[in-house]
Amino acid sequence: MTTMTVPGLGALPRKYVPILVTALLLAGMFLAGGVRYTGFASGQVILNVFIDNAFLLVVAVGVTFVILTGGIDLSVGSVVALSTMVVATLLKDGWSPWPVMALVLVIGTVLGLGMGAIIQYFEIQPFIVTLAGMFLARGLCYVIGTASIPIDDPAFTAFAQTRIDLGGDLWISPSVVVAAVVVLVAVYVLHFRRLGRNVYAIGGNEQSAMLMGLPVARTKVTVYAISGFCSASGGLLLSFYMLSGYGLHAAGMELDAIAAVVIGGTLLTGGSGYLLGTVLGVLVLGLIQTIISFEGTLSSWWTRIFIGLLLFAFILMQRLITARRR
Amino acid sequence: MAPPGPILRMRGIGKRFPGVKALDGVDFRLLPGEVHALMGENGAGKSTLIKVLTGVYDIDDGEMELEGRPAAFSSPLAAQQAGISTVYQEVNLCPNLSVAENIFIGREPRRLGHIRWKRMRHRAGELLHRLDLDLDVSAALSTYSLAVQQMVAIARAVDVEAKVLVLDEPTSSLDAGEVAQLFRVMRRLKEQGIAILFVSHFLDQVYEIADRMTILRNGRLVGEYLTSELSQVELVGKMIGRELADLERLEGRPLARETGPLVEARDLGRAGAIEPFTLTIHEGEVVGLAGLLGSGRTELARLLFGADHAGTGSLRIAGEAANLRTPRAAIHRNLAFCSENRREEGLVPDLTVRENIVLALQAARGWTRPLPRRRQDELVAKYISALNIRPADPEQLVQNLSGGNQQKVLLARWLILEPRLLILDEPTRGIDVGAKAEIQRLVAELSDGGMAVLFISAELEEVLRLSHKVGVLRDRRLVAEVDNDEGLTSEVLTETIASGAAS
Numbered sequence: 083m084t085t086m087t088v089p090g091l092g093a094l095p096r097k098y099v100p101i102l103v104t105a106l107l108l109a110g111m112f113l114a115g116g117v118r119y120t121g122f123a124s125g126q127v128i129l130n131v132f133i134d135n136a137f138l139l140v141v142a143v144g145v146t147f148v149i150l151t152g153g154i155d156l157s158v159g160s161v162v163a164l165s166t167m168v169v170a171t172l173l174k175d176g177w178s179p180w181p182v183m184a185l186v187l188v189i190g191t192v193l194g195l196g197m198g199a200i201i202q203y204f205e206i207q208p209f210i211v212t213l214a215g216m217f218l219a220r221g222l223c224y225v226i227g228t229a230s231i232p233i234d235d236p237a238f239t240a241f242a243q244t245r246i247d248l249g250g251d252l253w254i255s256p257s258v259v260v261a262a263v264v265v266l267v268a269v270y271v272l273h274f275r276r277l278g279r280n281v282y283a284i285g286g287n288e289q290s291a292m293l294m295g296l297p298v299a300r301t302k303v304t305v306y307a308i309s310g311f312c313s314a315s316g317g318l319l320l321s322f323y324m325l326s327g328y329g330l331h332a333a334g335m336e337l338d339a340i341a342a343v344v345i346g347g348t349l350l351t352g353g354s355g356y357l358l359g360t361v362l363g364v365l366v367l368g369l370i371q372t373i374i375s376f377e378g379t380l381s382s383w384w385t386r387i388f389i390g391l392l393l394f395a396f397i398l399m400q401r402l403i404t405a406r407r408r
Numbered sequence: 409m410a411p412p413g414p415i416l417r418m419r420g421i422g423k424r425f426p427g428v429k430a431l432d433g434v435d436f437r438l439l440p441g442e443v444h445a446l447m448g449e450n451g452a453g454k455s456t457l458i459k460v461l462t463g464v465y466d467i468d469d470g471e472m473e474l475e476g477r478p479a480a481f482s483s484p485l486a487a488q489q490a491g492i493s494t495v496y497q498e499v500n501l502c503p504n505l506s507v508a509e510n511i512f513i514g515r516e517p518r519r520l521g522h523i524r525w526k527r528m529r530h531r532a533g534e535l536l537h538r539l540d541l542d543l544d545v546s547a548a549l550s551t552y553s554l555a556v557q558q559m560v561a562i563a564r565a566v567d568v569e570a571k572v573l574v575l576d577e578p579t580s581s582l583d584a585g586e587v588a589q590l591f592r593v594m595r596r597l598k599e600q601g602i603a604i605l606f607v608s609h610f611l612d613q614v615y616e617i618a619d620r621m622t623i624l625r626n627g628r629l630v631g632e633y634l635t636s637e638l639s640q641v642e643l644v645g646k647m648i649g650r651e652l653a654d655l656e657r658l659e660g661r662p663l664a665r666e667t668g669p670l671v672e673a674r675d676l677g678r679a680g681a682i683e684p685f686t687l688t689i690h691e692g693e694v695v696g697l698a699g700l701l702g703s704g705r706t707e708l709a710r711l712l713f714g715a716d717h718a719g720t721g722s723l724r725i726a727g728e729a730a731n732l733r734t735p736r737a738a739i740h741r742n743l744a745f746c747s748e749n750r751r752e753e754g755l756v757p758d759l760t761v762r763e764n765i766v767l768a769l770q771a772a773r774g775w776t777r778p779l780p781r782r783r784q785d786e787l788v789a790k791y792i793s794a795l796n797i798r799p800a801d802p803e804q805l806v807q808n809l810s811g812g813n814q815q816k817v818l819l820a821r822w823l824i825l826e827p828r829l830l831i832l833d834e835p836t837r838g839i840d841v842g843a844k845a846e847i848q849r850l851v852a853e854l855s856d857g858g859m860a861v862l863f864i865s866a867e868l869e870e871v872l873r874l875s876h877k878v879g880v881l882r883d884r885r886l887v888a889e890v891d892n893d894e895g896l897t898s899e900v901l902t903e904t905i906a907s908g909a910a911s
């Protein structure tokens with residue numbers, strides 16, 4: 083059985099069900115917010131969710147690649163923090179912005195590449211390797227400095243304050259554009275490039291992928307490099323957003339990213355899921371925060387509690403869907 | 409005219425696994441334009457030789473030449489690039505990807521690196537059409553039966569412009585029609601000068617298609633023969649190292665007996681899987697199910713077992729109405745189901761042979777009442793020797809066993825339960841001639857002891873040898889129920905399957 087019937091939609095391939103559920107959840111949350119709070123149901127509120135979570139979205143894109151192969155990357159939050167730290171320090175030392183950005187992207191990619199190579203060639207669990215990577219990157223932050231370093235490079239601050247007008251009082255930040263580009267490129271790679279198809283194949287059955295003559299080792303290493311690159315990009319966006327570098331930035335962001343991917347319907351066992359789901363997942367997380375800030379009296383820890391409950395619900399749902407597949 | 413030199417030559421090949429010498433000094437050669445069968449019992453080393461050849465395993469000893477040049481492959485990818493296209497023993501495809509992708513992944517039609525999906529689907533459709541298969545190529549592979557998956561794997565392999573085509577038990581889940589299709593394709597490729605290495609436990613198939621064969625026994629070379637110069641009896645003798653006389657056939661047909669009904673299905677059905685059917689299975693009765701692939705044999709069995717929910721009808725077990733909603737409930741009522749899909753639904757590769765065998769028995773007892781280790785060892789030893797599982801080491805990991813021996817382990821798991829009704833879905837798939845006879849004897853013995861058996865097999869001879877009555881399925885409908893008496897032959901059965909009417 084590959085299809086199930088959804089009232090009003092006819093038969094829907096089962097693989098799209100998780101995404102649909104996430105989309106409905108998002109719509110429901112938005113409606114509920116709009117009914118409950120004045121000023122909630124405006125376009126800018128939605129755009130703000132994008133603006134405040136652009137860096138998370140970019141990071142989650144990388145994590146999606148990794149999870150689709152059946153792996154996991156716990157180092158992303160630390161790599162984001164390290165990137166902000168490198169940016170702030172080098173700018174303070176008088177580097178010009180472009181080489182700094184290029185260097186940060188290279189560092190992130192190389193870190194990912196290294197972890198991927200260790201996972202693949204020493205056959206160590208990705209969980210362990212990226213956990214080590216997480217401590218390593220966080221530790222490097224403190225080697226650079228323990229205090230928060232402000233960024234006052236004029237190019238950076240100008241970029242951070244740029245608003246792209248969409249007309250009708252609506253605006254987005256350049257970060258949103260960057261995130262959108264990253265998402266589109268990633269969707270293209272996943273669905274129209276061999277690399278992307280190999281990612282799905284490996285997640286489906288690694289042994290079979292190897293026997294079919296697919297470049298399993300190369301693909302797996304690449305996926306971690308992509309994740310490292312995305313984390314570094316997320317780090318750059320975060321340094322625009324925060325205008326500082328700090329070892330405590332992005333604490334726990336790896337978990338937010340993983341949560342977004344899972345809520346977006348991607349299976350942790352790999353091979354099944356879509357990037358669109360990840361985008362929706364990030365929006366769900368962002369909208370929870372927005373609702374809590376509109377509520378005003380709730381402490382921000384409620385965000386965590388809601389995310390936790392949602393994760394439970396989604397993992398249960400996936401379990402049911404996969405169990406009923408036959 | 410001198411015969412053409414071999415396209416592939418392997419000399420003195422050796423391969424060791426911890427505790428096992430899987431190959432020892434094996435020589436093998438493959439001529440262009442021939443079909444060469446690799447023969448041997450379960451665990452003889454056939455798949456290992458293929459995996460060594462295609463770069464899945466490193467070679468421990470010996471050397472290899474492809475077209476006269478020394479060759480060694482570090483990965484299946486390298487072997488593929490050198491012109492060796494392979495279908496490995498178990499279906500090795502990605503269930504989450506579409507049919508079209510499974511055929512083309514790794515060599516998708518592209519323009520500037522951009523995958524051309526439409527073209528890919530179109531070509532996949534054409535390719536499958538040539539194999540007489542009409543599938544929705546954009547559906548996920550997992551939605552199709554094992555047999556179809558096997559055909560897809562074959563389609564993938566034959567589409568590559570290869571010099572050598574390796575087929576390790578490609579026909580294990582195929583029915584006669586599909587085998588004929590495959591053989592047609594193989595003959596065409598052979599005419600084009602492609603060398604084909606073919607493994608099968610069906611001797612008739614081997615004699616139909618192979619020009620030459622190489623026989624292995626316990627990892628050693630027995631010899632290379634022309635098919636036309638070796639009789640089936642001699643072949644079996646060389647494979648098992650003793651005379652066929654030891655494998656005495658089951659005498660006569662099973663006699664029908666007067667016993668009470670055990671399972672009564674009335675108008676049981678499930679939309680899209682199988683039309684409502686009525687079937688009674690008596691105690692101690694062996695009921696065979698015959699029919700083409702996709703005719704609904706497995707679906708019927710799954711309904712009886714509660715693995716799928718019935719949409720209509722009722723089921724009575726031993727006179728009581730039973731509403732089996734889960735396999736657990738069925739096991740509780742002493743039904744057992746040995747699935748055809750051992751890789752996905754059966755064995756736990758990381759557990760040992762012993763643990764895999766006692767799994768169902770332990771689950772039936774409940775985890776609070778562990779089976780004493782002494783009793784486990786006794787039972788396991790009994791079935792290892794009864795089914796001739798090799799290596800006969802209960803502590804070996806199941807994933808290290810050969811395909812046929814894994815199948816025997818799965819069978820042992822359900823036999824050990826001594827259920828009232830045992831459903832066997834293709835139990836002898838991939839099992840060598842000797843062990844097949846053992847399993848058939850065991851089934852006959854168990855049914856004499858009062859156990860009812862529902863026996864599904866694509867091999868009609870096997871169904872006829874064991875069953876008291878045969879149910880014939882066609883297009884997901886139970887079209888006939890025939891008593892297995894003198895009048896029933898495999899020809900009659902084939903006729904019934906084809907025409908869909910009871911004779």
Ligand SMILES: Nc1ncnc2c1ncn2[C@@H]1O[C@H](COP(=O)(O)OP(=O)(O)OP(=O)(O)O)[C@@H](O)[C@H]1O
Binds near residue numbers: 451811
């Ligand atoms: N990865 C492994 N580790 C340890 N032993 C192995 C491994 N793979 C195979 N063997 C052993 O090597 C021997 C040969 O196995 P192989 O799979 O080649 O048999 P086969 O001839 O293909 O049998 P079948 O007809 O059952 O498929 C067997 O004894 C098997 O247990």
Ligand SMILES: [Mg+2]
Binds near residue numbers: 454455456497576810
């Ligand atoms: Mg084998």
